[in-house]
């Protein structure tokens with residue numbers, strides 16, 4: 001297939017692009033390189049640099065595209081609270097420009113990077129796709145609005161859309177991994193300590209109603225996540241919008257993650273306990289039964305593999 005990958009210079013987009021090229025697809029990456037890196041673009045993919053608004057219409061007008069995989073987004077929760085307008089404009093606004101460009105060019109399939117942040121504070125665990133969506137920050141709200149837009153474009157214009165709601169993505173795929181200018185995520189921050197770039201890692205709150213008092217999150221290896229995108233691509237059905245959670249169904253505490261990092265790196269990883277981070281729910285664990293039963297996906301790489309691959313990646317840089 002000929003595929004447009006938006007955000008293909010970013011962490012997840014670059015890993016999935018490499019898997020798509022490997023599977024024999026023709027990949028065009030569209031990325032404004034605001035947070036992505038030109039040298040992360042998968043070998044064999046063609047890079048067009050620019051925003052979706054500026055370049056998606058002309059790129060899709062080239063013709064022959066079978067589908068779009070849409071990763072391009074602003075994705076920092078804290079920043080979204082400070083600059084909601086930026087998140088609505090870049091996430092929802094640019095996605096609408098992309099959907100319009102698809103409609104005009106007659107491209108009918110899209111796989112979209114949605115997020116667990118669309119659910120907000122869960123009422124029950126594990127979270128099902130049918131659970132209420134009450135995002136607690138503009139990042140989650142803007143992603144939920146895109147999910148809704150996909151449903152409308154499916155109903156009114158016949159596109160086939162799949163939204164994949166990622167939980168906590170981690171790990172690396174050889175030369176492709178996580179390298180954000182502003183790093184907020186737990187595993188990369190712990191590995192900075194092991195690399196000697198930071199003295200200690202902060203644990204944001206130890207007074208949660210969980211077994212060791214720290215938050216539980218559902219981690220998924222970026223390679224397993226990529227496999228789900230290839231399955232989702234085949235599952236796009238004209239006129240329908242489908243939503244699937246992507247996680248392992250198992251929650252690890254912040255303390256457990258740090259312990260695995262100690263085992264993998266052999267570094268003692270000093271910890272400083274700090275206050276809770278605003279907006280962090282105590283437990284976020286996905287039910288991934290739907291994607292398992294309907295698309296035959298299953299996660300194959302555990303937390304140790306995620307930390308091990310991320311550790312190999314950061315050491316190589």
Ligand code: UDP
Nearest residue numbers: 184185186189202203204215217254277280
């Ligand atoms: N966390 C932490 N210290 C850090 C970064 C994260 O204690 O330096 C905690 C955070 O409060 C959350 C968990 O680790 O409970 C996962 O956070 P992350 O930012 O990686 O992902 P999120 O779940 O927010 O998407």
